[in-house]
Amino acid sequence: MNYSEETLMAFADGELDAALRAEIEAAIASDLQLALRVAAHKNLRERLQRAYAGELKSEPPQRLLDMLAAPSATAGAPGVQSAPGVPSAPGADSNVIALDSRRSKKAARTGTPRRWAALAASLVIGVTAGYVGFEITARAPIAAKQGVLVADAALGRSLTHSPAGEGSAAGPKIGISYRSKSGDLCRSFTESAFAGIACRDGDDWRIRMLTQRDAADASQYRAAASELPPAIRAAIDADIAGEPLDAAAEREALERGWR
Amino acid sequence: MTTNDSSAEMRAELVALLPRLRRFARNLTRNPHDADDVVQTALERALSRSSQWHSDARLDSWMFKIIRNAWIDVVRARGRHDRLFAPEEAGAAVGESSIEREADLLSVQAAMARLAEEQRVAVSLVLIEGLPYKEAADVLDIPIGTLTSRLARGREALQAMLGPEVEA
Numbered sequence: 412m413n414y415s416e417e418t419l420m421a422f423a424d425g426e427l428d429a430a431l432r433a434e435i436e437a438a439i440a441s442d443l444q445l446a447l448r449v450a451a452h453k454n455l456r457e458r459l460q461r462a463y464a465g466e467l468k469s470e471p472p473q474r475l476l477d478m479l480a481a482p483s484a485t486a487g488a489p490g491v492q493s494a495p496g497v498p499s500a501p502g503a504d505s506n507v508i509a510l511d512s513r514r515s516k517k518a519a520r521t522g523t524p525r526r527w528a529a530l531a532a533s534l535v536i537g538v539t540a541g542y543v544g545f546e547i548t549a550r551a552p553i554a555a556k557q558g559v560l561v562a563d564a565a566l567g568r569s570l571t572h573s574p575a576g577e578g579s580a581a582g583p584k585i586g587i588s589y590r591s592k593s594g595d596l597c598r599s600f601t602e603s604a605f606a607g608i609a610c611r612d613g614d615d616w617r618i619r620m621l622t623q624r625d626a627a628d629a630s631q632y633r634a635a636a637s638e639l640p641p642a643i644r645a646a647i648d649a650d651i652a653g654e655p656l657d658a659a660a661e662r663e664a665l666e667r668g669w670r
Numbered sequence: 671m672t673t674n675d676s677s678a679e680m681r682a683e684l685v686a687l688l689p690r691l692r693r694f695a696r697n698l699t700r701n702p703h704d705a706d707d708v709v710q711t712a713l714e715r716a717l718s719r720s721s722q723w724h725s726d727a728r729l730d731s732w733m734f735k736i737i738r739n740a741w742i743d744v745v746r747a748r749g750r751h752d753r754l755f756a757p758e759e760a761g762a763a764v765g766e767s768s769i770e771r772e773a774d775l776l777s778v779q780a781a782m783a784r785l786a787e788e789q790r791v792a793v794s795l796v797l798i799e800g801l802p803y804k805e806a807a808d809v810l811d812i813p814i815g816t817l818t819s820r821l822a823r824g825r826e827a828l829q830a831m832l833g834p835e836v837e838a
Contacts, residue, residue: 416822416826417797417818417819417822420818420821420825421803421818424796424803426802426803451829452825453677455797455825455828455829455832459777459778459782459793459797459798459828460778460797460798462778462779463693463697463778463779463798465691466689466692466693466696467690467693468689469689469692471688471689471692472706473708474706475688475692475706475709475710475713476685478710478713478714478717479681479684479685479688479713480681480685485772607708
């Protein structure tokens with residue numbers, strides 16, 4: 412059988428319809444020359460991909476990252492800073508920093524200092540764009556780990572071990588537990604002046620969103636889900652797959668260590 | 671709200687795509703500085719037209735097309751400039767010596783750089799960036815038959831320059 416090079420190329424690229432594909436598969440089985448020609452096409456593709464895979468690791472220049480990190484000119488309420496991928500909360504009026512969309516997680520995981528610097532820079536840009544000062548202080552219950560913001564040790568312990576609504580009086584309190592659309596297990600939390608969402612990632616809890624509660628809010632705040640800051644509620648609404656975990660599902664997740 | 675959502679979603683997708691956009695632009699322009707300039711122009715255009723993108727469409731194809739059009743603009747502008755100011759320099763890099771080709775098999779990148787532009791771009795979109803033929807043809811505004819013929823010729827030329835792969 413005589414197939415054109417273009418046909419064999421399309422076969423190697425998976426572009427043929429099922430009938431022709433089956434025909435060529437059958438022909439390959441009994442025709443070594445045909446098999447070699449197809450293999451050459453596949454091999455060239457793999458060779459190109461290998462040769463160019465390294466380019467994906469080169470760090471994008473800051474000017475390009477800045478273009479994508481800067482809040483959009485059409486962004487909503489001042490004081491709301493939303494990183495890419497997490498919808499701005501409608502009408503949210505607190506200082507909110509949304510972090511670590513599912514897609515940027517991949518990028519962040521390849522963790523280089525410059526990526527971390529870019530994330531930090533976008534935080535600072537967001538902060539200064541807000542009309543209320545938002546200080547990232549040592550008191551925020553977060554830590555940086557390989558370029559990703561994660562819950563610090565105390566908050567991490569609460570997220571891993573505390574049922575919703577519990578937590579020591581002074582320490583973190585857990586609000587809602589849910590599974591996100593990207594399949595992560597996430598929990599909302601409040602801790603002194605902060606409220607946020609963290610999602611399980613291996614042994615860590617990635618901070619997906621962090622917001623500063625104002626003093627009045629914080630003093631009257633209780634851990635009930637209905638009292639979560641509006642921005643957090645909106646983010647959960649946008650992110651949740653189905654319903655929040657009920658008590659039984661949460662207990663099971665606690666026992667499994669949120670794996 | 672809807673606008674903000676789609677814009678924020680697009681920014682996130684673009685951050686994730688950025689390495690591929692830069693890689694495609696480098697294969698397109700064969701110059702890393704030009705590549706990043708073109709990506710920057712394309713990002714500006716994309717962000718200003720974010721409402722034209724629907725999240726069910728492939729953002730990578732859309733961006734590759736914007737990048738390619740931005741590059742065409744640059745080349746045209748330079749063409750005018752070169753005609754005015756540097757008429758004798760054009761063509762200096764055109765043509766490759768067959769002696770050189772025989773002397774030494776080329777690296778994959780060097781071989782790619784020697785492909786005719788239309789073949790290089792087709793190879794880049796399909797074999798490196800992994801677009802289906804249909805998407806690649808749409809990016810280039812050409813019929814799918816033209817795309818496959820450019821791809822076939824590009825492959826053939828690459829095979830000739832590269833020779834069989836030597837197992838390390």
